[in-house]
Amino acid sequence: MADVLVVADDLTGANAAAAGFARAGFRSVTASAGDRADVVAEMVSRFDVVVATTDSRHLGPSEAARRVAAVVRAGWPVHLVCNRIDTTLRGNVGATTRAVLEEVSAASDGARVVVLCAPAHPAAGRQTIGGMQLLGGRRLEDTEAARDARTPVRSSDVVDLLRDQADLGVAAIPLDLVTGHEPALVDELRRALAAGAEVVVADATTEEHLDRVAAACVAATAGTDLVWATSDPGPASVALARALGLAGSADGAPLLAVSGSATELTRTQLHQLSVERGAITHRAVRAGAVPDVDATARVLDEALSSAGPKDVVVLATVLDESDVWRPTAEEADAIPRALARAVRRNLEAHAVDGIFTTGGDVTAAVLAELGSHGLEISDEVVPLAVAGTLVGGPWDGLQIVTKGGLVGDAGTTVACVDHLRRSAEARRRQVTAVESRQPY
Structure with a gap:
């Protein structure tokens, strides 16, 4: 049983996510799943983190969701499932987020699953402020991401994107709470969960912010049966894995x-x-x-x-x-x-x-x-x-x-x-x- 299963929509993102987990001390592997999700089942017993690429960024939403669901089924059980999304929100962010949420819930015997969506990647110059995804301080629609030939980005609003693409119940956690007192952040997360949030979108501009959000998510649901998943470019998934106590086998294996x-x-x-x-x-x-x-x-x-x-x-x-x-x-x-x-x-x-x-x-x-x-x-x-x-x-x-x-x-x-x-x-x-x- 692996600690973490990451489903990525392209190979470059899969490699970047795997490298992030490897730096954190997790034994990581990338596997090209595509329409061959069975490869994932062969890897979960050997590594802490299995990162499977579905090559689905430019496919239709239904096919992208189908591939994500197949990978989750093939890799289950794991402690944490992560939907690796593009840092500039290209592709089927909503459809794949919903697919992870639904498939993890089904695999967990109907348990409630909530997705932490924290798309910031501070080391790469991607920040999330006010629910808006920024690239080098600029909104995505004002960057080259808006002119992508296959999947141009029309909006930087993460909350609207998730609602429009997949009709998800989304709660936003603003930067002032992320950077403020931890009890207030935990209380806000509890309120959002009590209101039925399916996805929590968190602002962040630094790695520390991601760590704070991850720790607060775990604290807010301590003693409950709620299952967390993630939808992010990688850093928030690493932060949540750590917060959940999945330290990785930094000491190795026999x-x-x-x-x-x-x-x-x-x-x-x-x-x-x-x-x-x-x-x-x-x-x-x-x-x-x-x-x-x-x-x-x-x-x-x-x-x-x-x-x-x-x-x-x-x-x-x-x-x-x-x-x-x-x-x-x-x-x-x-x-x-x-x-x-x-x-x-x-x-x-x-x-x-x-x-x-x-x-x-x-x-x-x-x-x-x-x-x-x-x-x-x-x-x-x-x-x-x-x-x-x-x-x-x-x-x-x-x-x-x-x-x-x-x-x-x-x-x-x-x-x-x-x-x-x-x-x-x-x-x-x-x-x-x-x-x-x-x-x-």
């Missing part, structure tokens, strides 16, 4: 080590990893000679569910000499595939910062099961142990270090996992872009 090697050296290396880095080791559950996929997946699920962001979880076919056996050729072929299937099931449900694999057959099976086309190699940690990222498939960009079962000395696996951790920390705040693994 690392997963997968071993299909039965060599004595591998057993020594895994023991050293446990001693030096506190790795949590688990045996694959065997049904005869081959791992039982269901039972092994359950073991790994329990391990990853309880693991912290600094932990290393190890899944291995062999941990000590008593585990060693001589499989047949058919069994030797089936073992890595079964192990890889158990791994994939868990990566669909748990985020990890990276994977370490030892054993050539297991590495190949894991890559195939994850739909990867191969590896983009970035470094050789030690001779014959390489680091890189997965290329292609839904786990595109995932950090990996891999080596053979007879590579290195007792400390090599520790060195590989340490390298993986450093690489993951450097990459964590980068935004990943993915494509669906499902065929068109």
Whole structure:
């Protein structure tokens, strides 16, 4: 379950929104949904924030709303749904705002949903004052936005736009309340909600204003079942996510080590990893000679569910000499595939910062099961142990270090996992872009 699902109407806006969440410490991904909303379902278990672009800015209102609703359904459940709108209000702002409101309400078993619409983007020179959207201090109709060839902007009035495009019940929160005493702001929000507001449009000229509004929204509805959503270019969504306590996984996720090697050296290396880095080791559950996929997946699920962001979880076919056996050729072929299937099931449900694999057959099976086309190699940690990222498939960009079962000395696996951790920390705040693994 992701913390935040963002539905954007174009790719540029999606990337900008994802970058904003990444800067705030959220693990973010962009996905091109369009009429393929199913890609979103593949991503929500792996990232804090999934930003899906529907490419709907220049479509008709009904089709734009349909695409938004499909993305919300595919990504549900999440803690917060955000409708990423253009900073100059181009496109189907009203239709997509209503689509988010209605779809989140339906997904929440009919709960009341209210949308915070705070279209200011202070860092980009967009402010909202008196319910009017300004670009560099000028009304939108006095800027180049009014001459856009496909979706010209006729008015800067955010409230009127929402009412005209989607017949929404809108309440405006003026700047004097946003910048005044917090209790007065909270009281005004409560009055607006009591009067039946579906959308709250808030003025803002600075990031601090957005934080104040977000905090007041949460305070005004504390102890109620009301569900908040957002409609904004991104900064207000980040502010509301923080106010809701969705801090993002700035500390990262566990690392997963997968071993299909039965060599004595591998057993020594895994023991050293446990001693030096506190790795949590688990045996694959065997049904005869081959791992039982269901039972092994359950073991790994329990391990990853309880693991912290600094932990290393190890899944291995062999941990000590008593585990060693001589499989047949058919069994030797089936073992890595079964192990890889158990791994994939868990990566669909748990985020990890990276994977370490030892054993050539297991590495190949894991890559195939994850739909990867191969590896983009970035470094050789030690001779014959390489680091890189997965290329292609839904786990595109995932950090990996891999080596053979007879590579290195007792400390090599520790060195590989340490390298993986450093690489993951450097990459964590980068935004990943993915494509669906499902065929068109």
